[in-house]
Amino acid sequence: MKQRQLGPFTVSAIGLGCMNLSHAYGVPPSAEQGGQVLLAALDAGVTLFDTAALYGFGANEELVGRVLKPHRQQIVLTSKCGMTGVEGKRVIDGRPDTLRQTCEDSLRRLQTDVIDLYYLHRWDRQVPIEDSVGALADLVAAGKIRSIGLSEVSAATLARAQAVHPIAAVQSEYSLWTRNPEIALLDACRAQNVALVAFSPLGRGFLAGGVRDPSGFAANDIRRAMPRFQAEHFSRNLRLLDALQGLATETGFTLAQLAMGWLLAQSEQVIPIPGTSNLRHLQENLSADTVTLDMEVLTRLDAIVNENTVSGARYNAATQQEIDTEEFGVSVQPA
Template identity: 60%
Template sequence: MGPFEVPSIGLGCMNVSHAYGVPATSEAAERLLRTALEEGVTHFDTAALYGFGANEELVGRVLAAHRERIVLASKCGMTGVDGRRVIDGRPETIRRTADEALGRLRTDVIDLYYLHRLDRAVPVEESVGAMAELVTAGKVRALGLSEVSAPTLRRAHAVHPIAALQNEYSLWSRNPEQGTLATAHELGVALVAFSPLARGFLTSAPPDPGGLPAGDIRRGMPRFDDRHYPGNLLLRHELERIAGEAGVTLAQLALAWVVSRGPHVVAIPGTRSVSHLRENLAVLDAVVPAEALDAAGRVLNASTVHGARYNEAALAEIDTERCGRAG
């Protein structure tokens, strides 16, 4: 991943502070991060947006003493302003956000700094140019992008080398296969797969859409609504059968599939559960038959999934390629 060597499974830290119902307690969140460190996780991913700064503060509080042992990733370009999520890729905003992040993370340098979203009002060259200045200033070591298309990746890479592209990638979100998976490989860019477990759908405890708390991001996602969720559950049952025959859990099958997509692909599943954390990390030592991975990919893919990954308003905000009927 750019100048860094990381295992193919890292930790996405968003879940404990943002988007999925009520945030975890400080005690539970700190326990999860410490356990991840003990279990050998070296790649931790956060963002200024998550908890509107609370997640960066958590990561800094828990991991600052172990800074030399980890690859620390965070993001700019999308933050909380007066209680609202705002996309802002202006150079002055990026510089300010970086300084704020360094303080919250209790570090002098961020290893990997992403542009969280492309601001359509600001050319990507201007945003990445400001981020490149952070590298020159010694505040950031490497740059990344998130939720962008292959053409945007190329434009950014021409301004400054891009170390990592973080896009959603899982059995049911195949958008990278429309261009960014191959382009990233060509340019020597790591593809960092977020939501590799389909926002909890491909775990031992899939969400009950009717019981999701107010504010849970999945309440607005078509794949979890009444029209589409029953059909997706039928596909999930078939995946459970494949996983059982392969001797792994459904989550392990799903993660193994993602990291098998190329030598440049790494995954950052998030969780609030220590047991799920350990289950996910066990993929690093698991041997999943290629036949099982192929079968899983045939069962759940862009052609078989029910519903788009985002609603139309959210899709309008992102720059990634759309993928068939799945958006």
């Protein structure tokens, strides 16, 4: 696979987001099936694997650790702290002592002595970002982690964190239908040589054509709470998918290849981490590494799906309060 730079690491241009092997989209696959996906990604040339303490409340780290331990020297292993499961509930806690304990727990579950890239999963507004990043810097000094990342933060918060310790990557939702990083974060990452790791590059399945009827989502599928998948918005968004399908038919690419190809073309700083539990979808996603879209196709994709044509916010109001990412229509303060 083609390679891109992630802090001090050279990684596959497309990584694997491991979340849905244990978490978020209804009943997860069996551990056996999850292991097959991890090993198939490895065999296909993926070297970047992304997990978190939150995913499956530790189960995802255990799966990744168990399956990939024999291949540890071949991969760049990333995880996250600052948002975990406590007594069955998701809790954001960026206090230094909590981050240190979460790291120890993650090292044990991942069966490794060091995590290559460790993200602050969410900025806890009750704790100055400098304090949380300072705790992660201590973990670097202790040899527990090799580099520091942030997730769902603004360009201004990135600048504050950089003043404490170099930041290798910012993880943010970025895709044809979620353009928030284009407000300020992508430019900040370019200027500071920070990788932008794009989660949900396929719009949580929508851009790949895998979601036509959200009413079939499992009761615990997190997309049920996302406005874009609710009836009043989804019917409008389906028209975008129909237009994308027309372009896919015309060009001979799949929907996933178009969406991933567009994202890879935005900047060398961008590293998508699509997730899947399906081996065929995995191969389709990774095949975007070989796709080159000409400027006409990129322009048409831009015109079909963008912040003005998508209906509905990406998060509900409660979740929106937990993130620091810039939003359209809100003035951006200088970093």
